[in-house]
Amino acid sequence: MEKTPTNHSRRSFLKTSVLAGGGLMISFSWLPKFASAGNAHALDLPELQWNEITGYIKITPDNIIKILNPNPEFGQNVMTSLPMMVAEELDIDWQKVVVEMGPHDNVKLGPQFTGGSNSIRMYWKPLREAGAAARSMLIEAAAQTWGVPAEEITTKEGILYHEKSGKSGTYGSVAAKAASLPIPKGIKLNNAKQFNVVRHSKKNVEGVKIVTGKPLFGMDYTTEGMLIAMIEHPPAFGMKLTSFDATETLKMPGIKDVFRQQLYPDGYEQAGFDTRTFNELLVVVGNTTWEVMNARKKLKVNWEPIADTKEVIAGRGGKKEVVVPAGLESSNVQMAKMIEQAKKPAQQLRKDGDPETAFKNAATIIERTYTAPFLAHNCMEPMNFFAHVTDDQALVIGPHQAPGWIEPTLSKILNLPADKIEIRMARMGGGFGLRAYGHYVTEAALISRKVKAPVKLVYSREDDMTYGIYRPMYTATYRAALDANKNLIAFHVKGGGIPESPIHANRFPAGAVDNYLAESWELPTNITIGAFRAPRSNFNAAAEQSFLDELAEAMGKDPIDFRLELLKRAKENPVGKNNEYDADRYAGVLKLVKEKSGWKNPANNKYSRGVAAYFCHNSYAAHVVDVVKKDGQPYVERVFSAMDCGIVINPDAATNMVQGAVVDGIGNALYGRLSHKDGMAEQNNFTRYRMIRMREAPKKIEVHFVENDIDPTGLGEPPFPPIFGAVANAIYKNTGKRVYNQPYMDALNSTPKAGF
C-alpha cells in the first residue's frame, strides 16, 4: 500500500474548494503546527506518503502519526478523547500525534454518530482494538524486516526496539510493510489500572485553532463561486406558502434567484430524523449573506393555513402514519389541553403490586403536578450547510451529528447512489440534539442542484429559533401514598406531553416501591419537536426529583437519606424485574456528593441547599446546589457534582463537560422557554429568549467522578437533567416556595403569569 487510497473522482471534485483556500477539515496549512509543537518544520502534507495501518491510523515514513477521529465534534471533545483511546494502545507520544476529522466512511470508521451520549461508549472497544492491532502489525513488520522474533520486540512512544540485537526503528520506518499485513484480531488490551494516555488529561487538539479564529465551522466554509441561500419560512406553525412576488427582491443587488422548492416529494416516507417543519420552501439565493438577508425583506408572500396532513414516519417503533393537525396553536391553550388530558384515562406503562388499594388505604396522599415549555436548542452557530450537487454527484459539508442518517435521505431525495454522495463533517457550533436532524442538509442540496452552483444555506438566528424541532412540552403528576407511620406505600406517575410523553416507567423509583403505577399520554401538534440534551430525562429529573424532595420533607426525612433508603430497597429486594438502573451506582453518586459537599456540615448553613440525582444514558449523576439571595433573587452560587460514567477518558475535559451541563441546566430551568401565540414563536432572538450569562453562572462547580474500572458510559447528557431538580429544591429552601412550572423565574417574579 503506497498511499492512502483516495476516491479520485471525489478528489478532483474537491480540488476547487481546496485550492480556493477554504478547505475546512483538510485545510493543510494548520497541520504542520499539529504534527508537533517542537517540530514545526513546514510539511507539504499533500505530498506525504500516508500508510494506512488501520482505517483510523496512518503513518508516514518520517513517523508522523495521524489518527482519524470518526465522530462529528459538537463540543463534547471527541476530536481529542476518541483518538486518545487509539493512542492508548498504539503506544505513541501523544504530543506528536496529528488528529484529523475522518471522512464519512461507515465501513472503515464505524457508526460515526454523535448523540445519545454514546460516542465514547460505542468506540471504547473498536478504537483500542484498532490501536492494539496497528501496534501488533508494526511489530510484525519490524520482525520481518530485522529477521527477529516478534515476541522479542518492544515499543515505546512510536519507536520499536529489539534489545538482543540492539536494533531500533520508528513506526514510520516499517509503516509501509505494516500496512500490507492483515489486521490481527483479539490482541490483548491494556489493563485499565495501567493506562498511559486514557485517564490522563489532554488538551483539546483544536484548542489553538479555536482561539486564533481558524475556519473550523460549517458557517466558515467557502469555495470559488459559492452562493448564499436563505429560506423564508412561514411566520407560524400551521401555515404554508401559497404564492409570492419576488419582483422587488430580484432588483436588489447581488440577488441571483428566488424560487419555490419542495423539500420532500409527496408520499415521501420520512426516516426517524428526517423531521422538518415546512415542506414548501421559498428560497432566496445571492452573492453574499447580507445581500440575501436584505433582499428577503422585500419579498411579498402569501401564506395560508394547512389542513390536517398525513405523514408516514419510520422512526423508533416502526413505520407509522401520523396526522399533523391543522391549527394555529398557542401555548396557553396547549397548556389547558394538557391539564384536561391529564385527567383522562391513560396508557398504563408499568404496574407493580396493587397501587389502587394502597392509595385507597393511605393515611396521606401527596399529589403534585409539574410542567415544562418547549425549549429551543439555540446552538451558537445557526443552522447552515454547504452543498455542491451536480447531475451525478453531491458534496455536502457542514455541521451534522449523524452523517450515516442523512446519507440515505440525500440518496433518496437526490436520486443518487450513496457512493456518489460525500459528506464532510465540520466542527459544530453546538448541537444539543438539533443537529441530528438533517432537513437543512437536504434543503442545501436541493438548492444547489436547482441553481447549479455551490451554495451555502444560512439560517439567521430568527430562522433558527422559530423553525421548530423543539424540546417538547411536558407535564407529569406524581402521587405518593403514605401510611399512618409516614411510610411510602405507593407511588404513581402519570405524564404526557405535546407531542410525546416524557415517562420512563422502569427508572427509579420503580423497583423501590411495592405498589407502583406509571401511565402515559400524548397530544398531537403541528409544532415540530426533537431530541434536546437528554430527551425526556431533562423533564423527568426536574419533576420527579422535586417531588421526592417534597416527599422526603413530608416523611420527616433527609432528602439524600430518603433516596438512599429507597435505593437500598431496590438493591436488596427489588420490585419487578425490569429496572433499568443499578441501585448501587445510583447510591454511589449520592454518597459521593453528600461527602464532597459537606451536606450536613454547619459551615454550609448560609446556603440554601438542594439535592437531586438521576440515571440516564447508562450513567449516574448527583448534584448539590447551593443558593443564596443576590439582588433579591435566588442565585446558584456553588454546585457540587458527582458522576459515575465508568472510566473517565480525559478528566479535565470531562470536568468541563459537567460544568457546562450544570450551567446549561441552571439556565434552562430558570429562563428557558419557547412559547407560541397563534402558531407564531414569541421568541425569535436572544432579545426575547433569555440565555444564562456569566453573571448568573455559579462561582464554583466542583466535579467529582466515582473511580471504578467499569467500561465508560455517557457524559454529555447525564449531568444535565438532575440540575433542574436540584435548583428547584434549593429555591424552595431559599424562598419557601416550591416551583412546579418551568421556567422557574416566572414563579420567582412578583406576578407569575398564568400557566407559563
Next chain:
Amino acid sequence: MATYELTINGKQYKVDADPSTPVLWILRDHLDMVGTKFGCGLAQCGACTIHLGDMATRSCVLPVSSIGNQEITTIEGLSDTGDHPVQKAWVDLDVAQCGYCQAGQIMTAAALLKRNKNPSDEEIASAMDGNICRCGTYLRIKAAVKTAAASL
C-alpha cells in the same frame, strides 16, 4: 454600493459594498476572514466581537459606512501566532467546548484587559455579560481572564 478603505489587523483593504453592510459580513463574505462569528445579528450574543480602536464592538450591527479611519482588529489579528496572553490563557485552561463563541469572548476579554489590567469579578462579569456561551463555559472564561490578567 460604495468603496471603503479599511485598516484591519494593520493591513489596508479596499471593499465595494452597500453602506449598510455590517462589518461582520465585510469580514466574512468579502474578505474571507471568518474568525469573527455570526450568532444573532442583533448585538445580543457577542459572537461577532471585534475591536474598533481599543473598544470591543459588536460587528454584526456596525455598518461599514460608520468606520471611517478607525482601525479594526479581529481574532485573526489579535496576535501573530496565537500568543496573546488571553489566547494563551484560553488554551492553558482548555476553556472551549464547541468553541463557536470563543473568538468573541476572547476579543471582549482582551479589550477589558487593555483598559483594566486587574479587573475584579464584578468588572469581569460586567464586561463579559454580553457574550453568550451556550455550552456554559463561563467559569473557565472567568478563570482564563484572571490568568491572562496575572500574566500581564
